[in-house]
Amino acid sequence: MRAFQLTLITFLLFLSTTSQAAPKMRPYSGIGVLQISSVGVTDALQLYGDPGVARCCKVEASAITHLNSWLFGNDQPPSLLVTARKGEWLEVEHDDAGRTGWIMQERRWSYTPWEQYLKGKLILFLRNSPKNQIQVVARPGVSKGVPTTTKQPMKVIMAQGDWAYVLLDQTSAGWIRWRDADGRLLVGFESSLPK
Numbered sequence: 001m002r003a004f005q006l007t008l009i010t011f012l013l014f015l016s017t018t019s020q021a022a023p024k025m026r027p028y029s030g031i032g033v034l035q036i037s038s039v040g041v042t043d044a045l046q047l048y049g050d051p052g053v054a055r056c057c058k059v060e061a062s063a064i065t066h067l068n069s070w071l072f073g074n075d076q077p078p079s080l081l082v083t084a085r086k087g088e089w090l091e092v093e094h095d096d097a098g099r100t101g102w103i104m105q106e107r108r109w110s111y112t113p114w115e116q117y118l119k120g121k122l123i124l125f126l127r128n129s130p131k132n133q134i135q136v137v138a139r140p141g142v143s144k145g146v147p148t149t150t151k152q153p154m155k156v157i158m159a160q161g162d163w164a165y166v167l168l169d170q171t172s173a174g175w176i177r178w179r180d181a182d183g184r185l186l187v188g189f190e191s192s193l194p195k
Contacts, residue, residue, distance in 0.1 A: 026126055026184040027071070028098065030083035032113040034090055034105070036064060037077060047101025051089035056101050059094045067095070071188045082111060118159040118178060123166070123187040125150045125176075133186050136166070136174035145174065153190050 036045075044058035064078040072079045084091040089102050090111060105111055125134045127150045137145030140163040154166035154176065164178045164187075178187045 026128060026180075026186070027068075027081055027093065028083065028183050029114060029179040029185045030081045030093070030183075031085065032082045032111060033072075033117045034080045034082050034092055034103075035077040035110045035112070036080065037108040037110075045103060047092075047094060047103055049101065051086050051102045052104070057094070059101075064094075071185070073189055076189070077110075085111075114178075115159040118156045118164055121156050122190045123154050123156060123164075123178070124152070124190050125186055126188050129186045130180070133177055133180060136168065136172075136176055138174060140175050142175075148176075 044060045045064070046055060047057050047059060048054055049056040061078075064080065068079050068081070069076075080092040080094065082090045082092055083100055086102075088105050090105055091100050091102050093100050125148070129150065131147075134150065135145035135147050137143075140160065148168070152168065154168055156178075157165045157167060157173070159165075159178065162177050162179050162181070163175050165173065165175055167173045176187075179185050
């Protein structure tokens with residue numbers, strides 16, 4: 001019995017040390033992207049539980065800069081995922097846990113729906129995307145396609161719903177899912193590649 005307990009404790013300690021390197025969970029895509037101009041943003045941004053009602057929290061400008069840099073790249077303006085819109089109010093994810101709050105869009109900020117935001121962008125599959133989703137197909141809705149890798153850059157020509165038509169290189173193109181059926185992102189943005 002004692003040997004079993006020692007083995008179990010050793011196994012649990014091993015698991016706790018190896019699980020720290022897990023990649024971030026793929027975020028929900030929502031309806032678009034809010035790019036925040038960092039010019040003049042020095043104070044924390046006030047978020048609300050509902051548009052203009054019930055202040056819920058403040059988010060430091062520096063935290064926004066680092067929040068999604070792993071997804072959008074470091075040379076892009078600070079960006080937040082938008083989950084809903086009511087007039088000039090946008091519901092945004094403000095932390096890694098996916099918590100949301102409402103913020104009024106300012107003039108110097110840019111909200112872009114996904115189908116417009118994706119067009120012309122260089123993308124890569126996220127490394128924690130399901131293997132069966134990392135493929136290029138002839139048309140949207142086809143379940144079997146040509147497998148690709150998470151290191152293959154692709155340029156988005158157009159997006160329709162959950163699908164994007166991409167160029168893989170000068171001679172090949174096809175369709176990929178850029179978000180899964182649950183609404184989680186399958187791709188991230190590669191801004192350091194030549195366009």
